[in-house]
Amino acid sequence: MKQLIQSFKTGATVLEEVPAPQVSRGCVLVQTSRSLVSLGTERMLVEFGKANLVQKARQQPDKVKQVLDKVRSEGLLPTLEAVFNKLEQPLPLGYCNAGKVVAVGAGVNRLKVGDRVASNGPHAxxxxxxxxxxxxxxxxxxxxEAAFTxxxxxxxxxxRLCNPTLGETIVVVGLGLIGLITAELLVxxxxxxxxxxxxxQKIALAAQKGITGINPREGEDTVKRVTELTGGYGADGVIITASAKGNGIISQAAQMSRKRGRIILVGVTGLHISRAEFYEKELSFQVSCSYGPGRYDEAYEQKGQDYPLPFVRWTENRNFQAVLQAMAGGKLDVARLITERVPLAAYERIYSDIGHSSSIASILVYPGPASYDSVVRVYPDAAFGKAGDVMGxxxxxxxxxxxxxxALQKAGAHIKYxxxxxxxxxxALAKKYRIPFSTTDYREILADGETAAVLITTxxxxxxxxxxxxxxAGKHVFVEKPLALNREELEDIIRACDGSVTLTVGFNRRFSPHIQxxxxxxxxAPMNVIATMNAGAIPPNVWxxxxxxxxxxxxxxxxxxIxxxxxxxxxRVKAVCMNAMGLNPAENTDNASILLKYENGATGVINYFSNGSRAYAKERIEVYSQERTAVVDNFRVTTGYGFKGFSRLKTPIDKGHKAQFRLLTERIRNGGPALIPFEEIVNTTLASFAAIESLQRGGWVLLEQEAGSTMNEAGSRMYEVGSMK
Known part of the structure; x- marks a missing residue:
């Protein structure tokens, strides 16, 4: 299928051939007929992409600080590599889509195949x-019309945040697409x-809808004019839908408001607020979050958990419905806002000079029934190795x-999908690494007899x-950690591992030259190991x-x-006990200390913290054994104390990924056992489950192999004991 993509690195907009998405649980698959170009938002993205690195940095000072912290903790070259990789990530354009439902995922209740729907889908x-x-x-x-939803x-x-009442005077600053729709809904x-x-032109269009227009370029003082039009009192509310870098709009909004007026920011503007201007009038100010309650809430958007209507009357979906009802009832006429209708294939007519476009609303028109293909051949002539070592x-x-x-490219891996x-x-990655096929249906990889190994990073x-x-399917498997999220999943995998193929989990740190x-x-030798992870905070709403x-x-x-x-x-781990910070630590804590007791008498301590400074190194390993100590500092420097003939190893940061994927490629190509013994993978996974169980129950959890059982019989069990002997 065709989809509009924009590069953050160059600002170029291209119509890309990509595989069509699969319908997933809780979702609907829509064939697009129309989509609306949001000129303000998309112009900003395109202009950001075309800016040079210095200009990009000036626009995102918070990101610059993160980059500097990363340089301090991981070094310059790895940080630059990460930045450039980030800039290479393609960005799907568009969020105003209309079309017909062609497939419905499990758990969808309100929509069915054949329904026409408006959504926030991209230009695809x-x-x-x-x-x-x-x-x-x-x-x-x-x-x-529905594309405007x-x-x-x-x-x-x-x-809704402004909460206007019948007869109030509301000022809309910025009569672009969103501003004109906002003004008409207020009328x-x-x-x-x-x-x-x-x-x-926009002032004239607003006048047709019964809106009093003010154009500062024509010599009018906006504050004085609003004051005059409101009998000297000022506006009841100001909704800012404009985009500006300075603080002037906020200041003017405060000056033109009545005492205890409301100011709502929908657009983008400077936010330096004068205390005097807001203090004297007791003004309220609020930033509006996109489509309404539910936005950026994964439980609502991705899992379909609706907010109860009696308690949250207007969610983002109910706002969609309200806009469509306004169109259906003749209260909102968006047809007059359309400046141009452009076939999807002629998209450059819109994007080639989007920074200087005077268009208000540009509609992309899609061709007739599009072919649905879940696989795209990116490189028709690319070779992908022989059947025995091909990867997906x-x-x-x-x-x-x-x-x-x-790492796989450096190892000479043959990747087909x-x-x-x-x-x-x-x-995008297939193009960069010359991978022949890009797909949205992973089952294509499993069904391909030439593919010997599957690497999973979902x-x-x-x-x-x-x-x-x-x-x-008879494939060798590499999967990023974790292998499973619960014992039932783990036991299913244990039963499926019959030895005919290998299973490797991405525990890369054991392959680091420092750990080696x-x-x-x-x-x-018997040892004590302390591993400290300065993991960094992740917002609680992240998956x-x-x-x-x-x-x-x-x-x-x-x-x-572990x-x-x-x-x-x-x-192997014999017993686990975990303690977490807080009076009532939850099962998904990320500030905890884990104690590990090993079968050979060794002990381990894992300090996993998210409340440290990002400027400090992320990982530190200390090993104490026979009056000797080894310290691994962030996989860059290892220092030995008491070892004959060794005192220091220094490398660029190396957590073992390159060696891991080189060895994996060699094993798949030449045969041999999995890189990590399967029983160790199972033991590590069980130990991670035991840590959570320990936190929940407040004591040690013992891992023990059942006598006379085999791994294929899921012969590992855990039980809690009150104390260790």
Missing amino acids: EFVCVPENLAARIPDNVSDE VVGAIGLQGI ASGCRVIGIDLDP IIGAGNFTKMTMLP IASAGGVNGT RHNAHAGMVLQALR KVKQLTGS VHDMQTGGGRIIGEACHF DLITFLTGS
């Missing part, structure tokens, strides 16, 4: 959108509306892009299911904290260090 021939981000189009509303909801949410609500803009990758996120693919949920990232909740399918050196120095999706950071990330200590000690 097919889009997959969650049910709560799509609304059915009334019969008397065209797809062209999302921008209409943005304006409507600003109105429909019985308000007197004053619109401010620098464009005479499932997942095209940051780890695949920034770590795995560069890359699968991604949306198709955009996967196709979200954590998909790992176990995909591992099982790949094992049953420490292992060489310490051998199998990694969700126990069903990410498994929490202990199961999802701290397992790295495996690392297992490798160093040469033993």
